[in-house]
Amino acid sequence: MPNILIIDDEKAIRKTLNEILTFEGFKVDEAVDGEEGLKKFTSGSYDVVLCDIKMPKIDGLEFLVKASEANPDIPIIMISGHGTIETAVDAVKKGAFDYISKPPDLNRMLITIRNAMDKNTLSKETRVLKRKVSRVQEIIGESDGVSRIKDTIEKVAPTDARVLVTGENGVGKELVARWIHEKSNRNAGPIIEVNCAAIPGELIESELFGHEKGSFTSAIKQRIGKFEQASGGTLFLDEVGDMSLSAQAKVLRALQEGKITRVGGDKEISVDVRVIAATNKDLLKEVEEKNFRLDLYHRLGVILIHVPSLNERADDIPLLVDKFLTDIAAEYGQAKKVIDKKAMEALQKHNWTGNIRELRNVVERLIILSGKTITVSDVTDYVLPR
Numbered sequence: 154m155p156n157i158l159i160i161d162d163e164k165a166i167r168k169t170l171n172e173i174l175t176f177e178g179f180k181v182d183e184a185v186d187g188e189e190g191l192k193k194f195t196s197g198s199y200d201v202v203l204c205d206i207k208m209p210k211i212d213g214l215e216f217l218v219k220a221s222e223a224n225p226d227i228p229i230i231m232i233s234g235h236g237t238i239e240t241a242v243d244a245v246k247k248g249a250f251d252y253i254s255k256p257p258d259l260n261r262m263l264i265t266i267r268n269a270m271d272k273n274t275l276s277k278e279t280r281v282l283k284r285k286v287s288r289v290q291e292i293i294g295e296s297d298g299v300s301r302i303k304d305t306i307e308k309v310a311p312t313d314a315r316v317l318v319t320g321e322n323g324v325g326k327e328l329v330a331r332w333i334h335e336k337s338n339r340n341a342g343p344i345i346e347v348n349c350a351a352i353p354g355e356l357i358e359s360e361l362f363g364h365e366k367g368s369f370t371s372a373i374k375q376r377i378g379k380f381e382q383a384s385g386g387t388l389f390l391d392e393v394g395d396m397s398l399s400a401q402a403k404v405l406r407a408l409q410e411g412k413i414t415r416v417g418g419d420k421e422i423s424v425d426v427r428v429i430a431a432t433n434k435d436l437l438k439e440v441e442e443k444n445f446r447l448d449l450y451h452r453l454g455v456i457l458i459h460v461p462s463l464n465e466r467a468d469d470i471p472l473l474v475d476k477f478l479t480d481i482a483a484e485y486g487q488a489k490k491v492i493d494k495k496a497m498e499a500l501q502k503h504n505w506t507g508n509i510r511e512l513r514n515v516v517e518r519l520i521i522l523s524g525k526t527i528t529v530s531d532v533t534d535y536v537l538p539r
Contacts, residue, residue: 155270156180156198160190160216161205161232166255170203173259174266187211194220195488196525199227201250201269206233206240214247221248224488226276228269232257273486292328293476294469298461302329309456310336315408317393317453318431320460323508326431327391329458333429334387342386345379349400350392357400359416362407368417380413383426393453394434394445405449428453463505463512470501473509477516490520495529503536 157179161167164185171181182197184190188210194202202220206213217229231244234255241252250269253262292303309316310333318326327346334344352360359369363378379388390396396404407413408428412421430453439445463470474492482489505511515536523531 154178154180155200156182157266158182158184158190158193158197158199158202160184160187160202160208160213162186162208163205166205170257173263177263179266187213187216191216191219194227195223198487200273201266202227202229203266204229204231206231206244214244217244217247217249224486226273226486228273230262230265230269276486290328291476292325292332293473294466295472296461296466296469298466299469302458302460305456305458306332306336309333311338313337313339313427314455315427315453316429316456316458317436317450318429318458318460319436320431320433321462321508322433323510324460324462325509326433326460327389329460330387330389330391330429330431334389334427337387337427339386339427343383344387344389345383346389346391347379348391350395354397354400357397358403361400362403362413362415364416365418368415372417375415378413378415380407380424380426381422384424385426387427387429390428390430390453392432393430394432394436394439398444398446401446401449405446405452408449408452463508467501470512471497473512474500474516477513478520481517481520485520487520490523490525490527492519492527493529496527496532499529499532500536503532 155178157174159167159170159174159181160183161170162185167183167185171183174181182193182199184193186208187204190202190204191211194216204213204216208216211219213231213233217231220227220229225248228250229248230251230253231241231249232253232255233240244252250272251265253265292299294300306329316330316333318329320326331344334340347360349357359372359376359378361378361380363376363381364372366372366375390404403413407424411425412423414421436445436450436454440447440450474497478489478492500512500515507514518535519527519531522535
């Protein structure tokens with residue numbers, strides 16, 4: 154149910170608007186002046202605001218400016234019985250969605266409210282689409298470990314050198330791979346990701362190299378593999394330590410010769426692909442245990458990049474939290490929440506077993522469950538294990 158805030162110092166106007174909008178299926182909240190309205194606006198969640206201009210304490214135009222600074226996405230419709238063309242123009246310049254004179258024409262007011270809600274919906278959809286088309290997220294952090302990674306990416310990306318990215322789950326290995334691709338000469342081509350841990354061993358070869366029709370029971374048509382799909386771009390082999398030994402042998406051949414053969418086929422296909430691999434395993438230990446080929450390790454690891462855990466870069470947590478507070482507030486169409494100093498210190502002392510992925514989930518949880526300001530008690534209640 155859409156939520157509307159009415160701000161007007163005239164009780165009769167508030168009552169009339171409340172009754173009409175409630176009848177039309179809106180949820181309505183009221184404020185008697187601009188000061189109370191601003192408090193409710195910043196602490197609540199509204200789809201549209203109807204605001205009078207002439208009010209005590211904080212007038213409508215002052216409210217408009219402050220509310221737009223707090224959350225520019227919520228449309229504000231100004232209403233006034235003392236209006237002039239100059240006032241209307243001034244209100245629109247300061248961010249008002251529209252201006253309606255008193256007594257309001259009810260049909261026009263309802264149409265204006267619906268249009269404002271449509272605009273709000275379109276704004277949210279636009280933000281979502283922008284995030285989807287945004288090619289690569291920023292690598293957040295100023296710690297020594299992150300600075301070294303950024304420096305290495307700048308040096309390595311323009312080359313075709315293969316890169317092996319290591320680190321715990323959730324530290325951002327995929328993000329490093331995407332930045333290498335983004336800054337490379339191949340960025341006009343695709344970056345194709347294969348999660349080697351998520352594909353059954355008997356299907357990994359078909360996934361990587363493709364297969365010919367009839368090559369096995371369920372091969373009802375020809376399939377193009379990831380190596381061919383990534384030709385001219387980058388192939389990202391995530392969790393490469395979980396790849397089967399038979400698939401490792403074929404990947405090694407593809408890296409050595411620049412050619413692949415589809416499962417069930419005999420034709421050699423040339424592929425022009427840069428390979429970036431990532432793993433959370435100690436591959437040299439896997440080599441000792443005969444689970445990974447040493448020659449493939451050396452082929453993949455021309456350049457080694459280790460991504461430190463979040464516990465090793467606690468100084469970066471405030472930057473990451475601020476980024477997540479901004480992004481998640483934009484996703485929800487809400488004002489950005491504030492986190493106090495003690496709460497931030499508690500987050501920096503927390504043991505982040507899930508690394509950055511866990512931190513983002515925690516920030517989202519705190520945004521949903523806490524008040525306007527995230528406090529240390531919120532961290533205690535919603536983050537720390539009991």
